[in-house]
Each structure stands twice: as structure tokens, then as C-alpha cells.
Amino acid sequence: MDYTGTEIGRHPRAAARLRPLIAEIGQRSGEFPVLLANHLPMVLEAMGRLGASPERLDEYAVHYNTAHAVPFPPPPVAPLTEANWRTAIGHRERETDLRDFFADVVWRIGGVEAIRRYLPELFPGVAASATHGLMRLAYAVLRRDDTEIGISLGYWAATYLAFPRPDRVGAPTNSAAELVLAMPAEPSFRGITVESTLLWKWIEHMGSVPAFRGLVGRLQPADDLLDQVRAASLAVYAATMTFEALHAVTGSHWLRLVAPHLDQPQALVAHWWEVVMALYVRIGMPDLPDAATLEAWRNLPLPSDAEIAAAAVASDDEHDHSLTFSAFEEFKLTGDRLYKVVAARRVGLIA
Known part of the structure; x- marks a missing residue:
């Protein structure tokens, strides 16, 4: 299916190649050494929807598995049941x-x-x-x-990783931005260091910081919570273009895909936003751009959608595929041109 409001179309032979290819590579583990996420089953789908040819999909699958030595899952330990x-x-x-x-x-x-x-x-x-x-x-x-x-x-x-829940939860709020805007005033969030470069190790460490634990559990599910975090995530990424903020933009898209199959999707969003808050500390807790700045970025000259998609498909960086696809999908939902701006920046087509 072509994108509504974009110029991107699938390669006519890509869909037929994707399902068996993903079925094959999907048998490998969810992570590769050392404890890094295996993006391949997901970004192949993104590349296919961005116009990659079957030949490019095969080429990238070989490249990824070779470059990262993606293993098969560990041997079974013991069967699991509903009870255990x-x-x-x-x-x-x-x-x-x-x-x-x-x-x-x-x-x-x-x-x-x-x-x-x-x-x-x-x-x-x-x-x-x-x-x-x-x-x-x-x-x-x-x-x-x-x-x-x-x-x-x-x-x-x-790979489940949860923040320790505090014995006593602080004042509840329905505003994702309220929690974030209060964070820069906390001295203990400055100068934090974690030996590992892994994102999940940083997240895990933040769960041991007393001031951060005071934020855990405060955000309450609300009908507009996903809309709130989507807008905030895009603003932070547009301002910083950081690896961490990229995951906030793509994560908003992932939540939207899963939400229709949940009875209480906003509860998941609330937990996910706590993860984003932990990563906000890692990028230095920058100020959010004001409305005028965001509007100026929205109106920047852009290459065509097809050029942005082609640059992403040609890249060997899985985060280029992931961000570009999610940005176009979120543009379809919101009509916010800033998504195209950050995609073009990510793949190096605009400054």
C-alpha cells in the first residue's frame, strides 16, 4: 500500500520475499553479543515498506547477520507451563x-x-x-x-526490565510534560555515569537513583496520554537528534500499533514514558523547543518523500530504516510535517 500524503510505493516483488525472509531470520535470538537488540526482523519490514527491492532485502539480511554475529537462541532449560x-x-x-x-x-x-x-x-x-x-x-x-x-x-x-516500584507513590499527574519539565531542577540527575554504553543498562541504573524512583508510578493513564508523549517525543528529537530521543519517536509509533489489542493501553504508555524520562537524563535534560521554533523547522525545504525513503533504504544503519518508517507512519496519522524534517535530517539530506 502506498502512503497517504507521500510519494512512496513498495517494490512489486518485495512483499512476496519479506514473509519467508523474516520467518527464516526470525528464528535467531532477540539479541546479539553483547546484549544488543537484534533489529533485523523489524527493519526488513520497514525497508520493504519504504521501497526496498528483494535483492536489497537479501543483501541487508546477510550484512546484518554477518556484521553482528546474530546467534540462535540459547538451548532450552525446561518446558514452561501456565503455572510456572x-x-x-x-x-x-x-x-x-x-x-x-x-x-x-x-x-x-x-x-x-x-x-x-x-x-x-x-x-x-x-x-x-x-x-x-x-x-x-x-x-x-x-x-x-x-x-x-x-x-x-x-x-x-x-529481557523484562522494570523500575522498582516505590513504597509510597508521589502526587499523581495526568501530564507527561509536567514530570519531564520538573526534572532539570533535580541536582542528583546531573553527572550520572554508567560504565556500560548499553541503553538498557542506563535505564536499569536510573531505577536505583532515589530522586528518579520518586517519579515512578506518578503518571496516571489518561485518554490522551499517547498523544501527549507523541508530541513531546517529536519535539525532543527535533531539538536534539539524539539516539535516545530517536527511540522515543519510534516507540510512540510502536505503542500505537499494539494499543488496539489491549484493554488498557494507556497503562502501557505510562510505563513506557518512565523509560523515556530515564533516557532524558542521559541526553542532559535539554529545554523543549518553543512553538515558534518547531513551526520554523516544519517549514524547512525538504527533498521528496521518495528521496528520503531511498536514502534510508540505502543505509546500513538499522536506526535510519526504523526512524524513517516510523516518521512517515506518524505523519500519516498526524499530518505533522516535522516528521518528514527529522527523517530527512536523520538520513543526511538536510542539515
């Missing part, structure tokens, strides 16, 4: 067992029902593999791929 699968949550060595468990669940009740029934228990651990469990599930939903839904739920469960 929760004991394996957060244990990467149980990835195969959890994938097998959820494969059986999906076979019995279907992928959509599996999401509705089981994902709420995993909401607090949405930081799993630096939120890439959510990414993999979102793309599985996008493809209506029950096999990938089962794999995604197992991956999310195996």
Missing part, C-alpha cells in the same frame, strides 16, 4: 523456553488474544532490551504475523 512461566521472566537464558511457551499460547488462542491476555503482566518491564521487545511485537502486529507475536512475547519476557 512467570518464574522465567527476566532471565535471558530462558529465551527459548519462553518463546516455546508463547508459541503454544498463540497456537491455542491466536496472537491478538495472546497479547490481550498476557501482555499486561509485562507492561512494567517495557524497558526490555531497551524497549525493543515492544518494537518486535509492534512489527509482528503490523504484519499480522502470529509466529512473530509468540517470539516477541517470549523475547519481551526474557
Whole structure:
């Protein structure tokens, strides 16, 4: 399907190649050494929807698996059942067992029902593999791929990462921005260092910072919460173009894909925004741009949609594919031209 409001179309042979290719590479682990997220099943879909040829998809799959030495999942430890699968949550060595468990669940009740029934228990651990469990599930939903839904739920469960919940939650708020705007005034958020460069290690560390733990649990689900975080995420990314803020923009898209299959999707959004707040500290808690600045950026001259998509497809950086695809998808929803601006910047077509 072509994008509404854009000039991008799929290669006529791409769709036929994608499903068997993703089925093949989807058998590999959700992470590669050392504990980095395997983006390949997701970005192949993004590339296909951005116009990649079957030949480019095959070429990129070989490149990615070779460059990152993406392994197969670890050997099984022991079968999991409805009674004991929760004991394996957060244990990467149980990835195969959890994938097998959820494969059986999906076979019995279907992928959509599996999401509705089981994902709420995993909401607090949405930081799993630096939120890439959510990414993999979102793309599985996008493809209506029950096999990938089962794999995604197992991956999310195996890499589950939650902030410790405080004994006493601070004053509740329905405003995502209110929490963020108060953060720069907290002295203990300055000068934090974490030895690892992994995003999820930073997120994990923030859960041990007392002032940050005071923010956990305060954001309450609200009907407009996803709209709030979508707008804030785009503003922060446009202002900083940082790797961390990129994940806030793409994550907003992933949440939107999963939300229709949840009874309380805004509860997941609230947990996810806590992860974004942790990453906001990592990028130095910059001021949000004002409305006039955002409007000026929206009106910058742009290359064509096809040029932006082609630059993303030609890139070997999985974050170029991910950001560009999500930006065009969010443009379809909102009509906000700033999404095209950040995509063009990301792939180096404008300054």
C-alpha cells in the first residue's frame, strides 16, 4: 500500500520475499553479543515498506547477520507451563523456553488474544532490551504475523526490565510534560555515569537513583496520554537528534500499533514514558523547543518523500530504516510535517 500524503510505493516483488525472509531470520535470538537488540526482523519490514527491492532485502539480511554475529537462541532449560512461566521472566537464558511457551499460547488462542491476555503482566518491564521487545511485537502486529507475536512475547519476557516500584507513590499527574519539565531542577540527575554504553543498562541504573524512583508510578493513564508523549517525543528529537530521543519517536509509533489489542493501553504508555524520562537524563535534560521554533523547522525545504525513503533504504544503519518508517507512519496519522524534517535530517539530506 502506498502512503497517504507521500510519494512512496513498495517494490512489486518485495512483499512476496519479506514473509519467508523474516520467518527464516526470525528464528535467531532477540539479541546479539553483547546484549544488543537484534533489529533485523523489524527493519526488513520497514525497508520493504519504504521501497526496498528483494535483492536489497537479501543483501541487508546477510550484512546484518554477518556484521553482528546474530546467534540462535540459547538451548532450552525446561518446558514452561501456565503455572510456572512467570518464574522465567527476566532471565535471558530462558529465551527459548519462553518463546516455546508463547508459541503454544498463540497456537491455542491466536496472537491478538495472546497479547490481550498476557501482555499486561509485562507492561512494567517495557524497558526490555531497551524497549525493543515492544518494537518486535509492534512489527509482528503490523504484519499480522502470529509466529512473530509468540517470539516477541517470549523475547519481551526474557529481557523484562522494570523500575522498582516505590513504597509510597508521589502526587499523581495526568501530564507527561509536567514530570519531564520538573526534572532539570533535580541536582542528583546531573553527572550520572554508567560504565556500560548499553541503553538498557542506563535505564536499569536510573531505577536505583532515589530522586528518579520518586517519579515512578506518578503518571496516571489518561485518554490522551499517547498523544501527549507523541508530541513531546517529536519535539525532543527535533531539538536534539539524539539516539535516545530517536527511540522515543519510534516507540510512540510502536505503542500505537499494539494499543488496539489491549484493554488498557494507556497503562502501557505510562510505563513506557518512565523509560523515556530515564533516557532524558542521559541526553542532559535539554529545554523543549518553543512553538515558534518547531513551526520554523516544519517549514524547512525538504527533498521528496521518495528521496528520503531511498536514502534510508540505502543505509546500513538499522536506526535510519526504523526512524524513517516510523516518521512517515506518524505523519500519516498526524499530518505533522516535522516528521518528514527529522527523517530527512536523520538520513543526511538536510542539515
